[in-house]
Amino acid sequence: MSDNGAVSTSPAKSDAPLPADQAEVFARSFEGASDLAALSSAARRVLAMSAALFYRQGAAATSIRDITRACGLSPAALYNHFAGKDEVLYVLVCHGHDRLERRVAGALDGAAPDPVAQLAAFAHAYVMGHLVHPELAQLVRREYLHLSRPRYQEIVLRRRRLRDQLRELLRTGAQSKHFDLIDGPDAGATRVALMVLDMCSRTSEWYDPTRNEAPDELADHYATAALRLAGAH
Amino acid sequence: MSDNGAVSTSPAKSDAPLPADQAEVFARSFEGASDLAALSSAARRVLAMSAALFYRQGAAATSIRDITRACGLSPAALYNHFAGKDEVLYVLVCHGHDRLERRVAGALDGAAPDPVAQLAAFAHAYVMGHLVHPELAQLVRREYLHLSRPRYQEIVLRRRRLRDQLRELLRTGAQSKHFDLIDGPDAGATRVALMVLDMCSRTSEWYDPTRNEAPDELADHYATAALRLAGAH
DNA sequence: TCACTATGTGAACGAATGTTTACCCGAAGG
DNA sequence: CCTTCGGGTAAACATTCGTTCACATAGTGA
Numbered sequence: 001m002s003d004n005g006a007v008s009t010s011p012a013k014s015d016a017p018l019p020a021d022q023a024e025v026f027a028r029s030f031e032g033a034s035d036l037a038a039l040s041s042a043a044r045r046v047l048a049m050s051a052a053l054f055y056r057q058g059a060a061a062t063s064i065r066d067i068t069r070a071c072g073l074s075p076a077a078l079y080n081h082f083a084g085k086d087e088v089l090y091v092l093v094c095h096g097h098d099r100l101e102r103r104v105a106g107a108l109d110g111a112a113p114d115p116v117a118q119l120a121a122f123a124h125a126y127v128m129g130h131l132v133h134p135e136l137a138q139l140v141r142r143e144y145l146h147l148s149r150p151r152y153q154e155i156v157l158r159r160r161r162l163r164d165q166l167r168e169l170l171r172t173g174a175q176s177k178h179f180d181l182i183d184g185p186d187a188g189a190t191r192v193a194l195m196v197l198d199m200c201s202r203t204s205e206w207y208d209p210t211r212n213e214a215p216d217e218l219a220d221h222y223a224t225a226a227l228r229l230a231g232a233h
Numbered sequence: 234m235s236d237n238g239a240v241s242t243s244p245a246k247s248d249a250p251l252p253a254d255q256a257e258v259f260a261r262s263f264e265g266a267s268d269l270a271a272l273s274s275a276a277r278r279v280l281a282m283s284a285a286l287f288y289r290q291g292a293a294a295t296s297i298r299d300i301t302r303a304c305g306l307s308p309a310a311l312y313n314h315f316a317g318k319d320e321v322l323y324v325l326v327c328h329g330h331d332r333l334e335r336r337v338a339g340a341l342d343g344a345a346p347d348p349v350a351q352l353a354a355f356a357h358a359y360v361m362g363h364l365v366h367p368e369l370a371q372l373v374r375r376e377y378l379h380l381s382r383p384r385y386q387e388i389v390l391r392r393r394r395l396r397d398q399l400r401e402l403l404r405t406g407a408q409s410k411h412f413d414l415i416d417g418p419d420a421g422a423t424r425v426a427l428m429v430l431d432m433c434s435r436t437s438e439w440y441d442p443t444r445n446e447a448p449d450e451l452a453d454h455y456a457t458a459a460l461r462l463a464g465a466h
Numbered sequence: 467t468c469a470c471t472a473t474g475t476g477a478a479c480g481a482a483t484g485t486t487t488a489c490c491c492g493a494a495g496g
Numbered sequence: 497c498c499t500t501c502g503g504g505t506a507a508a509c510a511t512t513c514g515t516t517c518a519c520a521t522a523g524t525g526a
Contacts, residue, residue, distance in 0.1 A: 040472085040473090042473075042474095058293060058378075058379060060291060060293035060294055061293055061379070063512075063513065063514080064513080064514060064515085065512085065513080065514090073474075073475095074474075074475055074476070075514085075515085076474080076475070076476080076515085076516080076517090077473070077474055077475080079514095079515075079516085080472075080473055080474075081473090084514075084515080085514075142375075142378075145291075145375075146291065146294070182454050182457055182458060182461075183454065191454060192458075194435070194439065195432050195455075195458055198431060198432050198435035198436075198438075199428045199431050199432040202427070202431035202435070203431075205431075206427065221415050221416065221424060222428075224415055225415060225425075225428055225462055228415075228461050228462055228464070229458055229461055229462065231461070273502090273503090275503075275504095296482075296483065296484080297483085297484060297485085298482080298483080298484090306504075306505095307504070307505055307506075308484085308485085309485085309486080309487090309504080309505070309506085309507095310503075310504055310505080312485075312486085313502075313503055313504075314503090317484075317485080318484075
């Protein structure tokens with residue numbers, strides 16, 4: 001159980017924006033994406049509309065006919081651009097992961113090399129990655145579970161890599177006494193890594209730009225929270 | 234985005250236990266449930282099998298025929314016990330919430346009245362509620378989003394109540410200087426409440442009783458982590 | 467001009483969906 | 497003994513699903 005009750009931007013609401021409007025929100029997140037640059041404009045429209053519908057009602061409840069109807073196309077037209085629904089979802093999920101991973105890597109590169117600064121940079125970037133396009137983050141997180149088996153496993157690996165990166169950061173930082181993890185450096189690093197990732201990633205579920213502070217302000221709070229969790233000094 | 238990569242008990246795996254075996258796991262969580270006591274044994278079998286299948290492949294991807302076939306029944310038999318699939322899911326989700334809410338309320342009652350003890354008790358009970366039957370917790374959390382509109386809203390309210398309880402606890406504790414919240418007592422309480430709930434509730438996603446420590450040991454760690462987040466002294 | 471490719475269409479495919487209907491049986495109660 | 501009824505069935509309901517097929521149209525490069 002769990003969400004939290006902080007439901008503001010929640011799915012399947014009657015007062016939610018129309019799919020067409022929301023599709024544009026997703027389309028904006030496509031700008032400058034290397035993987036998506038090769039796609040035709042029609043394919044990108046299908047992708048954006050799929051994202052809006054997947055976000056609104058879940059990929060399982062969204063039919064190909066839903067997608068193509070919203071695009072003003074016939075169902076068969078989708079197959080000119082994608083092999084099927086699973087591939088559409090896969091492209092979206094990959095896009096979301098690309099964004100996040102690039103952002104985190106960039107932040108770690110740009111920060112001072114000491115563990116405390118690195119942890120703060122990681123948490124900050126990780127939260128930012130969930131707040132600049134919260135809808136995309138939610139979509140990815142909820143729907144990657146329903147990918148076909150091989151694609152699902154590929155995504156699991158990508159997620160695991162990110163977690164291992166954070167855990168290693170915490171472990172070495174604990175050994176050099178920059179952190180005071182609740183448990184030892186080993187078990188503690190794993191646990192705290194999960195705490196930080198879980199806590200930060202959920203921000204996309206309730207974040208509402210009209211009611212909450214600016215993304216980087218909120219990300220600052222989460223970065224200092226991560227330092228508290230790690231017992232940084 | 235977000236899960237974390239700590240996927241151990243994850244859904245839709247080929248090496249996952251058979252639905253029949255897993256149904257028994259869910260059935261064990263039904264014991265002593267007041268709401269479910271009135272149900273016939275056949276209804277409980279349907280419920281347990283539904284839980285196993287919902288957990289394994291999602292409620293949207295589980296057909297009534299799937300459920301009844303696994304129970305050795307005809308599709309029509311389900312309608313002797315439930316109004317439809319939505320009601321089956323609703324009963325399961327309510328059951329999960331009942332368990333958690335009762336556990337948290339009991340823990341708060343049994344703990345010392347000072348804010349620090351209350352917060353620790355809340356976090357401990359909240360984590361325990363997610364670890365004694367992690368499958369049920371995962372099921373509830375993933376699938377309540379797909380309930381019919383009115384039932385979905387009812388569940389949202391129940392979740393919000395729990396969050397408000399924790400926020401109030403943090404707010405008054407901050408005013409009495411027991412906590413040092415990152416922000417002021419107001420904005421800080423909301424934020425820290427979300428951090429604690431989000432962090433704790435995700436435990437059910439990766440917890441594996443064969444690889445991790447005992448539930449109450451892990452809950453202890455999360456309780457002290459919550460105290461760190463709140464800046465308790 | 468001609469072939470080609472990209473992008474679209476309508477119609478159909480078989481399979482699966484949630485649900486309803488009419489019917490059946492075995493046990494409990496008067 | 498006969499009725500009632502909870503719990504079960506088979507069969508059919510109208511939809512919807514993802515996908516494929518044969519075909520149309522438009523622009524492009526040779």
